[in-house]
Amino acid sequence: MLSAMLEADGTKRKACKTWVFGKKKPVVMEAFRLLATLQGKALGRMTNENGMPRQAMRVNRYTQIKTLVNNLHSVEHVWCPTTRYGTWIMSIDDQVMITGNTRAISKAYRTYLAWLPKAAGFETTPYEEIEGIITERSTDATDEQYNEIARLAQNDTLKPTDLDMPTKIRIKNRELNSKEAKAIIETLEKVIKENTY
Numbered sequence: 001m002l003s004a005m006l007e008a009d010g011t012k013r014k015a016c017k018t019w020v021f022g023k024k025k026p027v028v029m030e031a032f033r034l035l036a037t038l039q040g041k042a043l044g045r046m047t048n049e050n051g052m053p054r055q056a057m058r059v060n061r062y063t064q065i066k067t068l069v070n071n072l073h074s075v076e077h078v079w080c081p082t083t084r085y086g087t088w089i090m091s092i093d094d095q096v097m098i099t100g101n102t103r104a105i106s107k108a109y110r111t112y113l114a115w116l117p118k119a120a121g122f123e124t125t126p127y128e129e130i131e132g133i134i135t136e137r138s139t140d141a142t143d144e145q146y147n148e149i150a151r152l153a154q155n156d157t158l159k160p161t162d163l164d165m166p167t168k169i170r171i172k173n174r175e176l177n178s179k180e181a182k183a184i185i186e187t188l189e190k191v192i193k194e195n196t197y
Helices: 002-009 026-038 104-113 115-119 143-153 165-172 178-196
Strands: 010-013 018-022 047-049 052-057 087-092 095-100
Touching: 002 010, 002 018, 002 026, 018 026, 026 052, 026 087, 026 095, 143 178, 165 178
Parallel strands: none
Antiparallel strands: 010 018, 018 052, 047 052, 087 095
16 A cells, blocks of 8 residues: 555655655545554655645664754653553654553563573563553542642641642642652651651
8 A cells, every 4th residue: 555655646766765755635644654654664754845745755764863852841741551562653743653662671671581581481571461460550649638738738837849849730730649649748747747846
């Protein structure tokens, strides 16, 4: 399908053997990006030449460091989906990328060192990835916990620096889990007790 799309609506740059594909319909461009990504082809940035969206299929799959942009952002809640095969596909700013789950480094090591535990008769799958195993998951903080944090935060003995800004933001946005809320309550109680005596 990808090669048919390239032959019909693509152009090939002779100097570098790079295919460039362009269509005005966004759904067709999305299909092109998905097909290229699923076949392991790296794509360049989307351009718009005379009203025609175009995207190059790169010859190399690596990126030069000078093309990377590093921007500082506000503190945000971070999540990582865990999938059966260890990867998931995302699309952002017209770029499709295959990402890895958390623990990608340990999985990379496992690729090279898996023979060691296997030789000793052990399994190399992490505990929480074994089918049928349910690991304890922390639940969201309760209203009672947020109310207790708010009550303790009203104490005159607390200083603004007793909680860092990212924690304050997470409390304000109600993004704590129950363990984090419990730890904050214990910390505030301890600080209040120390400042009272």
